[in-house]
Amino acid sequence: MLKIAIVEDDAHCARQLKDYLRKYEKESGAEIEAVQFSDGDQLVEGYRPEFDIILLDVEMPLLDGMTTAKIIRLQDPEVVIIFITNMAQYAIQGYAVDALDYVLKPISYFAFSQRLDRAIRRMRKRETRYLTVPTREGVQKLEVSQVYYVESQGHALLYHTDQGIIPSAGTMRELEERLEPLHFFRGNKGYLINLKHVSGVREGCAVVAGEELLLSRARKSAFLEALTNYVGEAVK
Secondary structure, eight states: OEEEEEEOSOHHHHHHHHHHHHHHHHHHOOOEEEEEESSHHHHHTTOOSOOSEEEEESOOSSSOHHHHHHHHHHHOSSSEEEEEESOTTHHHHGGGGTOOEEEESSOOHHHHHHHHHHHHHHHHHHHTTEEEEEETTEEEEEEGGGEEEEEEETTEEEEEETTEEEEEEOOHHHHHHHHGGGTEEEEETTEEEEGGGEEEEETTEEEETTEEEEOOHHHHHHHHHHHHHHHHHHTO
């Protein structure tokens, strides 16, 4: 599911963008949730890094798109921003806020779909490095490399990271499917370990960021094999 913000003060243009997203959804098979804002100030107020893509009008009466993007970038360095504008000159200014692209008004579906294709390619590349984790406050983006291990505790998942422990909801089975391609491996039913942070194995435990995590007998051999393969790939 792609979550896309449309930030546009012109009602006609906003409707057009929604129609284009529905058309793109049918053609590509992608699932898209679109959330509309009529001005930049609505987006930045209480902003949480939950969007994959932001379609951002440049000229708005209360908070213009460039200022909005600068504020968003302070909280969310990874969201893909595409400017919607009447003037191509804003494309150059977009580099300052790491905007991916811009679409000129009046918007053609062909140009829009090309930009969306490019945005989704960038977003999917970043999915291999970032996790979106639900928390009590909303959602939080975690860099995969900063996660030491994930602990299952009752109905909660505890993400042990370099910035502390982040509690979240979810099941270990679902998370394991998401993280296995990113070199995470189950040491036992309660721990999903980032092999990058394993500094050794001793007395039946994996040493992860200075902690000893017990390896179950059933999983120990497979864990050691996965760790050996990971180390071999890392030094190539």
